[in-house]
């Protein structure tokens with residue numbers, strides 16, 4: 001009962017309607033209490049009595065007989081009559097019981113006829129009265145008890161029906177509004193619930209932004225989550241597809257050549273050597289892939305048996321250049337050393353060596369014959385910047401952010417072989433640099449070359 005949004009809304013509206021109608025009703029009654037309309041009739045009667053009594057007093061000159069005139073008129077008209085001096089002092093009251101005295105506000109001269117006046121007696125009972133000057137010395141007042149009946153009658157005869165009608169109409173409107181408003185809020189929430197359910201099945205879709213601002217914000221956050229989740233699921237699928245592809249290709253090749261060796265009745269030594277060479281290459285490639293995947297898995301899990309020590313990057317860079325010199329010579333690429341002195345940093349020497357090997361190895365691999373790879377190193381504030389600049393083919397703008405993804409290779413047709421790796425080198429380098437609190441970025445112009453920068457904090 002009243003647990004749904006719509007029924008709660010309707011209940012709130014209904015309570016508000018009852019409260020508003022009640023407040024309006026009380027307001028109307030309170031204002032009617034002092035309204036001339038309600039007291040017109042008793043007031044007219046009082047005026048008639050005042051006028052006729054004044055008439056009688058004036059036709060009996062000499063103030064001696066006024067007490068009997070007032071008493072007589074009071075009894076005859078069932079009206080309380082009182083005589084005041086101009087200064088407000090009571091001269092005579094037809095109801096002289098102590099405690100019933102009516103305190104009339106002064107100055108009396110300010111009073112006019114036809115105006116409704118209320119006064120309480122000393123027992124706090126309400127009176128309606130009218131006051132009129134007899135001459136310039138005396139005033140006559142006629143007072144009657146404040147009638148209670150008209151208010152109840154008005155309430156019953158005049159107010160009840162319109163209030164009930166207004167109430168019914170307002171309740172119907174409240175139902176309509178509760179349905180409209182409820183739908184406005186509920187529709188996006190229902191969609192959200194359906195899609196949240198779909199998340200568990202892995203096929204959630206973003207929802208259109210509808211409804212109140214708070215729900216739009218919630219839906220926006222949900223959509224963001226769904227987009228990220230879908231992207232992560234997609235990259236997971238891609239990852240598995242890539243790993244299986246990268247493993248399947250060399251395995252098929254190894255299998256094929258091994259089988260060929262076995263099936264040859266009298267194998268020619270050259271052919272066998274050639275097949276063995278291919279098998280070796282392919283298994284080296286697979287080994288590289290497995291080592292790469294294991295490194296990434298360890299980095300992802302944060303399990304690095306890293307030994308932090310004071311490392312001189314200049315020394316490490318020179319040793320990497322030395323290690324890769326034969327490879328550069330084979331490719332007819334010149335290595336240029338512009339390594340300046342830099343402060344030592346606390347880091348893992350083996351991991352940072354791996355980063356520079358990957359980057360310089362790429363720079364050599366992707367350079368043309370006769371190309372140049374420049375390695376520089378300098379301090380920039382609280383950081384050390386290492387640049388590996390080549391004048392090779394460069395990297396198209398749309399690929400510059402993607403090359404750090406696992407298995408991403410620009411020229412997919414050149415996949416395979418020893419020269420072209422498995423597409424994990426930059427992903428590993430990026431992950432290592434990140435784990436050291438640094439950044440790895442690239443600036444490249446196709447046709448001109450690339451500049452890979454590693455920025456590491458000194459502290």
Ligand code: ADP
Nearest residue numbers: 362363366403409410421422423424425426427
């Ligand atoms: P790979 O094993 O293919 O070298 P990487 O992760 O090291 O994988 O590099 C990803 C891709 O980025 C490469 O396939 C290549 O297309 C591109 N790339 C990396 N370094 C360079 C470079 N210095 N110049 C041009 N392209 C590069």
